[in-house]
Every structure is written in C-alpha cells, then in structure tokens.
Amino acid sequence: SLPLGKIFNLCLIPISWIDGEHQWGMSLFAPGTDFKSTVDSIRYLRDCTGEDGELIKQFMTFHIFFHEDHIPVSILRADEVLKESFKCPEIPPYASAKEENMFKNLKHLTYPINVGRNVARDAAITHFVFPSDIELYPSLNCVPMFLEMIARNEGPLLNKKPRVFPLPVFEVKETARVPDNKTELLQMLRTEDAILFHKNICANCHSVPERSKWEKTPQKERMEISVVGKREGSFQHWEPIFIGTNREPYYEERLTWEGKRDKMTQGYQLCVKDYEFHVLSDAFLVHRPGIKLMAAARRPEHEQTTNSLIDKKISRELRILFGYKKGCVI
Incomplete structure (x- = not known):
C-alpha cells in the first residue's frame, strides 16, 4: 500500500x-x-x-x-x-x-497504512497472501520457491499448528544495488553495504529468531524452513512481515504509518493464538536504498497519539476479545 x-x-x-x-x-x-x-x-x-x-x-x-x-x-x-x-x-x-x-x-x-494493507488482502484471489509495502523489495523467485516448498509438505510443515512465514528484512546503503538473491545479500552483509532493517532505530522489531544462523547459511537450490520461532521472549516486540492467508488477524486500521507500532496489535493476536513463525531460508526483503537513522524516524506528536490509543484503548479491547497469554505484549 x-x-x-x-x-x-x-x-x-x-x-x-x-x-x-x-x-x-x-x-x-x-x-x-x-x-x-x-x-x-x-x-x-x-x-x-x-x-x-x-x-x-x-x-x-x-x-x-x-x-x-x-x-x-x-x-x-x-x-x-x-x-x-x-x-x-x-x-x-x-x-x-x-x-x-x-x-x-x-x-x-496521516497515512492509514493498515487500511491499505487490509484492502490489498481483501482483494486477493489467491490462497496465500503476502501483504508488504511498496518500498520493500522481495528477493527474486521467492514466490515460486515458496509454493514449491509448500507442495513438498515436509518437515515443520507437517504439524497442524497455525503458522505464518516471515521473511528477514534488510536495508542497504543509498549507493548500493538491491541484491537479487541470498548469495548477493550475504556478501553485502559482510561488507556492511547491507544491515538489518531499522538496526539504528528498533533492531528487536525486525530481527528474526536465530538470525546469525540464517546469515551464516549459504543460499540453497530450494526453499526450506530455517527456524520455527514464536513472538515471545526476546522477540516479544517483533513486527514480522510474512506470507500467510486471509485467516490471519487483520491490521488495526486506527493506527497510522506516522505513529509507528502499526503491526504490533496484529503481532499480539498471533502470539495469543499460539502461532508459529516459520522463517524462510532463502527469501528476504530489502528496503529501497538508504539507511534510516533515528533522528529521521522521530515523529513525537504522532507517536504519542498512537501510544495513548494503544495503551488506553486498543490493548484493553484486544484482551477482552482474545484473552491474555503470559509473554504476549503489544
């Protein structure tokens, strides 16, 4: 959107x-x-x-x-x-x-980014949906590789728990070329032409479980599940971007891009519902070139409005609707 x-x-x-x-x-x-x-x-x-x-x-x-x-x-x-x-x-x-x-x-x-995400989801005619943002570029062939993995239906895919499939997210220097595949990305991580998305702003919001293992594993010929994680513990503030279906919770439309935390309420619902996060081995997203610094990301007035809305209203609504589970936070 x-x-x-x-x-x-x-x-x-x-x-x-x-x-x-x-x-x-x-x-x-x-x-x-x-x-x-x-x-x-x-x-x-x-x-x-x-x-x-x-x-x-x-x-x-x-x-x-x-x-x-x-x-x-x-x-x-x-x-x-x-x-x-x-x-x-x-x-x-x-x-x-x-x-x-x-x-x-x-x-x-303000930009109602979650309305856009939900509109795109509702309009999808496929079983799997991949809500993302236009400035996040997916690695080439990630969709056919993902569908081929689903067709194999092996390993962690055999369990019956609800799950989604997150992609690690990175950003690159303004002068850098967006990597096409994992081999190119890993080389750019070694030279620090690429870093974890929002590393300078909120590293915990976008780091996947066992990220160091993911970054040390070379590109493979076919997609696999790198690790199965949960949105709890050190990942309780994780805002994953994932492939899922329209069975997953919608994005909270009262939140805006300017106020941040726009995926946190969805993450809370996924945690309470005991979702598994199957991190994909050879797929990733890269933000449009340019590494954002903390100063450029500050929007105090909008952030205060969002924090107040979540803390005083939305969090109470979510606990009434979906209950409470230890370790799940908004």
Whole structure:
C-alpha cells in the first residue's frame, strides 16, 4: 500500500518480479484531488510503458481508497476510466506531482497504512497472501520457491499448528544495488553495504529468531524452513512481515504509518493464538536504498497519539476479545 507520493517506487521494481504467473495487488491512498493524479499515474503505467505496461495490465490490480471526509469531487468507475483515451505525457504524472502540493500533505493527513494493507488482502484471489509495502523489495523467485516448498509438505510443515512465514528484512546503503538473491545479500552483509532493517532505530522489531544462523547459511537450490520461532521472549516486540492467508488477524486500521507500532496489535493476536513463525531460508526483503537513522524516524506528536490509543484503548479491547497469554505484549 502507498500514497501517491510513493507510486514512483513501482517503476523501480524489476519487471521480472511481475513474472506472468503471480498476481500483484496494490492499494493506493488517494484522498481529495490526489485521486485524479493517482488514476492518471495508473493509466501511465498501463498505457505508456511498452511491454512492462502489458504485464501490469495482465497481472497487477490497483485498489484506491480514501477517507469519507475527503471524497474526490468526481469518481469514475474503473470501466469508464479504461474506456477513455489517454495521451501519454512526456513526464509521468507521479513524477510531476510535488509532495508539498498533494492533498494529503496540504490537509496534514496521516497515512492509514493498515487500511491499505487490509484492502490489498481483501482483494486477493489467491490462497496465500503476502501483504508488504511498496518500498520493500522481495528477493527474486521467492514466490515460486515458496509454493514449491509448500507442495513438498515436509518437515515443520507437517504439524497442524497455525503458522505464518516471515521473511528477514534488510536495508542497504543509498549507493548500493538491491541484491537479487541470498548469495548477493550475504556478501553485502559482510561488507556492511547491507544491515538489518531499522538496526539504528528498533533492531528487536525486525530481527528474526536465530538470525546469525540464517546469515551464516549459504543460499540453497530450494526453499526450506530455517527456524520455527514464536513472538515471545526476546522477540516479544517483533513486527514480522510474512506470507500467510486471509485467516490471519487483520491490521488495526486506527493506527497510522506516522505513529509507528502499526503491526504490533496484529503481532499480539498471533502470539495469543499460539502461532508459529516459520522463517524462510532463502527469501528476504530489502528496503529501497538508504539507511534510516533515528533522528529521521522521530515523529513525537504522532507517536504519542498512537501510544495513548494503544495503551488506553486498543490493548484493553484486544484482551477482552482474545484473552491474555503470559509473554504476549503489544
């Protein structure tokens, strides 16, 4: 999910990821006047990017959402939009849209990232779903390798406990190339061109169980389960990004990207329900190049609002609805 200002990230995704076999769904936050720019950007990607656009037409769906207080003046149905002719501009609409002039920023709106995640999940037509963020790039071939592993149905997959499949997450230097596979990633970790995601902000939020073992294990020809962990103990604040199904708890839609902790409430539910976390051996995510420092991540006003909402309201609701289990925290 993403706001208009991030849609250019779609063009940074290697088109080989849209491989002609697997469906991609993208939810876009487009309140007020951002709606038209968003629709024009989608049209540009579909109609003005040659062969890449043809793949996007066949294998990618777009789902636009906005708050009821900021409904666009005019909303055409999808079939009406696609019937209209579109003249390809020299500059893509998303490139010419200035951040400071976007409706979201002019109105000082927060980004309801969890609404976007849930919208994309609901729109999925596959059994397995992989809710992620547009600035997190998956390793190549992770989906077919994962499905091949599921088809083998061996080892930890034979138990009947509820489970999800987390991917380790990393970030790379701004000048670095995003690694395609684990071999390239491990080399970049050795040279410190890559580090654990948010290592400088909240290392415990994104470190997987037995991470050192994962980072010492070379790339294999086929996907396996590296380790089975739980969201408890030293991982009680873990915010995993995982492959799962629509049976898993939804993301809490009152939380925002700016306020952080947006996956913590889901993590609590998974912990209380005794979910296992089957960490994948040869799949990972890498954030768009650039290592974030603590100073750049601080948003005190929004963080205070989120902390108050979780601590005074949401945590009580979750305990009433799902109960309490020792070691499970929000």
